[in-house]
Amino acid sequence: MKSQPIAKAFEHAFNGMGYFISHDRNGKIHFALAVLVAVAAFFFKLSATEWCILLLCTGLVISLEMMNHAIENLCDVVHEAHHPLIKIAKDVAAAAVLWSAIISVIIGLLIFIPKIAALI
Numbered sequence: 001m002k003s004q005p006i007a008k009a010f011e012h013a014f015n016g017m018g019y020f021i022s023h024d025r026n027g028k029i030h031f032a033l034a035v036l037v038a039v040a041a042f043f044f045k046l047s048a049t050e051w052c053i054l055l056l057c058t059g060l061v062i063s064l065e066m067m068n069h070a071i072e073n074l075c076d077v078v079h080e081a082h083h084p085l086i087k088i089a090k091d092v093a094a095a096a097v098l099w100s101a102i103i104s105v106i107i108g109l110l111i112f113i114p115k116i117a118a119l120i
Helices: 006-023 025-043 048-078 084-119
Strands: none
Touching: 006 025, 006 048, 025 048, 025 084, 048 084
């Protein structure tokens, strides 16, 4: 298989990102929350380390949501009817997103609660 030019690879990746953000309901929610977290990070003047931690968390959650979206679509094409193994694949992919989101919320609370408490 002939490899594609790097510019074409980036074009495909950006097309995928655009499709995901415009077509996936949960992706829109995660992206909106990531923007909200970034606004809060600016407001509270977070350190570079705190920024890095939050960026890793939001990047992980959104990336896993993208993978979940891809897995669900692929499963739907491979096997349209209900199949117990397809259900497990979809459930586990969704669980990966949920788990990363729960851990990210905990990390966000650990970072933001002391900052919010200092304002009160």
